Amino acid sequence: MSARTARGNRLGLGITGSVLLIGGGYAGARSLGAFGSARSAPIYTERVANWIHLQQSWMWIAVAVVAIMVAVLALRWLIVQLRTERLAQIALDADGGIDPGNGAGPTDLPSAALTAAVGQEIDGYPGVRAVKVHMAGKPDQPELRVEVTIDPGVDPARIRARIADEALTHVRTALDSPRLPTQILFAVARPPRSVRTYL
């Protein structure tokens, strides 16, 4: 799930909610006799029916066009839920560092090569049960995402310090860039079935 999708969801829900709120609020207000109209007046009056009949030549085309547009937007909204923030390539400049976008002839490094190396290193620390690493962000502004599962009894501070001081330093050196925003999410492995000790 990317940040763009999260923003889109917020916008979509806000617009849909506003339309429902305005429509429902209007109908509710008419039911309670607002706008100076009779509460017993029918919803679908002769006047409206005649108007629709007169506009028949274009009205249904307009309805169909608007409905198709809404349907296409809704379909796109559904599809973007599958969008991930994973980055496949990192842009490197001619010197092998992260290309800041100044057109120095970038080459691309597959991020899998880097994430595999980081994952392997962290996986080797004592107390680490599992680790997942991927890159996110933009090719010229990559970010590292680490999900590490630790054993229940180990010192989380020590593993955190090792990741920050060793693994991340190695990646930054490899990328020749002091800048690599990193997100580390910790998980704790399920403890083994407790052994009961009776005294």
Add this chain to the structure above:
Amino acid sequence: MNVKTSSQLPTRAASPPRLPRGSRTVAAVIVATVLLLTAGFIAWQAILIQTGQNLYDVNASGVSERLGRTPWDDPGVMISAAVTTALGLWLVLLAAVPPKRRFLQLRQADPQVVAGISRRHLRRALDGAAQRVDGVRAASTRVSRGTATIAVTSQLSMTGGLVQSVEEAIGEYLRLLDPIKPIAVRVRLSGRGRR
């Protein structure tokens, strides 16, 4: 003359990474699906009307006749309006209110690194820390509003000092985990395990 070359340009300020938050995916999928089906149906019916084909799915004249007989203050209209308004308000609130934080942020010296642990895994970690205390048979943690409440059961007949030992163990684990917002610890010795 003061011409800045690209190497002198300040590098773009590094935005500190953030922990993931909920992104309202479930609500978005439901609303988008309902919109897609509704809009698709309306488009299909509008095209059928325009091309003069029979509306074999909707009896349009029946619907308009019924609406022509229904007044605005009909209970059905009022209930539908109330439900629609409530649904709209709920969606607007869902969009406006920031989603719940799923991760607790842990202190990290490097400003380029953000570390976090989910509530579920914090609970699991604290359960484990309590269970490693001698005399604790089982532990179950709840975390809410900055307080971790650990309910422990013990197989010991004399449980004096056990609560304090668990508090110390949990406190030590939290000190190592080092969450940015401090977490208060409450330990309850449940009667079930006492003998």
